[in-house]
Amino acid sequence: MESTSPGDREPEAIIIGAGPAGLWAAFQLGIHGVRSHLIDSQPRPGGQCAALYADKPVYDMPGFDAIDAGVLSDNLAHQLARFRPVYSLGDTVLAIDRHQGGLSATLASGQVVSAPFMVLATGLGPLGSDSKQPKIRLPDSVATDAGHVLVTAGDFETGCANLFAIGDAISYPGKLCLLVSACHEAALMAFAIRRRRAGEKRAVLEYSSTSTTLRAMFSS
Amino acid sequence: MESTSPGDREPEAIIIGAGPAGLWAAFQLGIHGVRSHLIDSQPRPGGQCAALYADKPVYDMPGFDAIDAGVLSDNLAHQLARFRPVYSLGDTVLAIDRHQGGLSATLASGQVVSAPFMVLATGLGPLGSDSKQPKIRLPDSVATDAGHVLVTAGDFETGCANLFAIGDAISYPGKLCLLVSACHEAALMAFAIRRRRAGEKRAVLEYSSTSTTLRAMFSS
Numbered sequence: 284m285e286s287t288s289p290g291d292r293e294p295e296a297i298i299i300g301a302g303p304a305g306l307w308a309a310f311q312l313g314i315h316g317v318r319s320h321l322i323d324s325q326p327r328p329g330g331q332c333a334a335l336y337a338d339k340p341v342y343d344m345p346g347f348d349a350i351d352a353g354v355l356s357d358n359l360a361h362q363l364a365r366f367r368p369v370y371s372l373g374d375t376v377l378a379i380d381r382h383q384g385g386l387s388a389t390l391a392s393g394q395v396v397s398a399p400f401m402v403l404a405t406g407l408g409p410l411g412s413d414s415k416q417p418k419i420r421l422p423d424s425v426a427t428d429a430g431h432v433l434v435t436a437g438d439f440e441t442g443c444a445n446l447f448a449i450g451d452a453i454s455y456p457g458k459l460c461l462l463v464s465a466c467h468e469a470a471l472m473a474f475a476i477r478r479r480r481a482g483e484k485r486a487v488l489e490y491s492s493t494s495t496t497l498r499a500m501f502s503s
Numbered sequence: 504m505e506s507t508s509p510g511d512r513e514p515e516a517i518i519i520g521a522g523p524a525g526l527w528a529a530f531q532l533g534i535h536g537v538r539s540h541l542i543d544s545q546p547r548p549g550g551q552c553a554a555l556y557a558d559k560p561v562y563d564m565p566g567f568d569a570i571d572a573g574v575l576s577d578n579l580a581h582q583l584a585r586f587r588p589v590y591s592l593g594d595t596v597l598a599i600d601r602h603q604g605g606l607s608a609t610l611a612s613g614q615v616v617s618a619p620f621m622v623l624a625t626g627l628g629p630l631g632s633d634s635k636q637p638k639i640r641l642p643d644s645v646a647t648d649a650g651h652v653l654v655t656a657g658d659f660e661t662g663c664a665n666l667f668a669i670g671d672a673i674s675y676p677g678k679l680c681l682l683v684s685a686c687h688e689a690a691l692m693a694f695a696i697r698r699r700r701a702g703e704k705r706a707v708l709e710y711s712s713t714s715t716t717l718r719a720m721f722s723s
Contacts, residue, residue: 303565307565310563311563314563336712336713339712339713340711340712340718340721341711341712342711342712342717342721343530343531343534343690343711344565344566345523345527345564345565345575345578345579345582345682345683345686346564346566346567346570346575346578346579346582347566347578347582348578348581348582349721350566352712355565355566358565358566358567358568359565359566361568362565362566362567362568436656436675436676436677437675437676437677437678438677455656455657456656456657457656457657457658457691457694457695458657459690459691459694459708460708461687461690461708462565463565463683463686463687463690464687464690464691466565466683466686466687467681467683467684467686467687467688468687470563470679470681470683470684471677471679471684474677474679475677488679488680488681491560491561491562491563492556492559492560492561492562492572493556493559497562498560501560501562501569
């Protein structure tokens with residue numbers, strides 16, 4: 284566990300999709316010292332959740348009797364801000380390729396961004412076959428089933444090394460497209476990337492309420 | 504999906520443990536029309552979280568920059584209150600047995616409670632071998648590994664039919680003892696119980712932000 288904020292380093296993870304799942308994924312990576320670069324076709328963080336349902340109350344987030352989807356998105360972006368993520372908003376990912384042991388994303392703007400790790404947090408839209416938006420071209424090694432990305436249980440890695448996927452885009456036994464599930468998936472993904480990055484066989488989970496390292500991180 | 508609150512019915516699920524995981528499990532079951540009976544050795548809802556860490560801030564709950572563990576517990580109990588759960592507090596579960604197709608729990612007070620479904624949300628304490636509290640005697644068909652209950656991926660059912668387990672007491676590949684994970688596990692468990700109860704092969708997930716049935720439930 285690193286004690287400094289990742290905000291001064293180059294992004295090590297590219298996250299495709301800056302909806303609630305993507306924002307939370309970047310937050311979880313930040314806890315483990317990994318800075319994220321989020322890419323989304325929407326002009327602001329929050330994804331479809333903020334764009335289409337901003338004023339709709341959500342009743343099944345832990346600790347909130349009700350919270351409007353737009354407020355929840357804003358809260359998640361604010362919670363993440365301490366880790367100083369990079370955003371590319373209003374741009375669309377066309378293709379993902381393997382690149383020097385990591386991954387690269389080619390954007391509609393012509394920009395190509397690369398990093399050691401990448402996380403698909405797109406929702407189903409840009410991966411499904413009947414989407415109105417451009418379908419992202421994935422590496423051949425990514426297995427899909429009916430438009431859903433198949434992932435390894437426990438770390439949410441796709442068939443392509445260092446490419447992970449969480450949220451509504453993925454499928455596994457019992458999968459429900461709920462935000463609490465995406466948050467869980469993001470936590471396990473981030474822990475797996477932390478282990479992979481550090482070459483650790485086994486990492487120790489610390490708690491934000493009791494770890495002196497984590498408490499220092501969040502109180503700074 | 505039933506449109507009425509489960510608060511007027513007999514509890515159909517007994518939840519062992521009224522910490523955050525147990526409270527959220529009862530809330531998720533309430534969404535599916537199942538009333539819960541929660542049992543905890545602590546004198547108030549919130550479990551160890553409220554008893555030991557009430558004034559400790561938690562930084563990794565979605566949508567909260569920081570929230571004290573005690574406040575989070577209170578929020579979860581408040582969120583659940585609309586489903587009018589039954590509580591047996593300050594009492595300890597000694598044994599769980601199969602009972603008429605469902606399960607029964609024998610309490611230290613001598614009370615025996617039974618229901619079609621039961622959920623272990625105890626944390627590791629009452630199931631581990633080095634615990635200072637009495638170890639709960641489980642049905643023989645419940646498989647454990649190093650004191651952790653083994654569950655089926657996707658529905659979190661133990662080896663004993665209709666006995667489910669979530670949270671820090673369980674083990675599966677990649678398992679992290681995080682509250683967001685317990686919340687995810689509870690959602691899938693509740694969905695599985697809803698299917699089992701209705702004899703449904705396949706149930707349709709509804710969203711609290713868009714389902715007219717769910718919006719009516721929460722706005723009443």
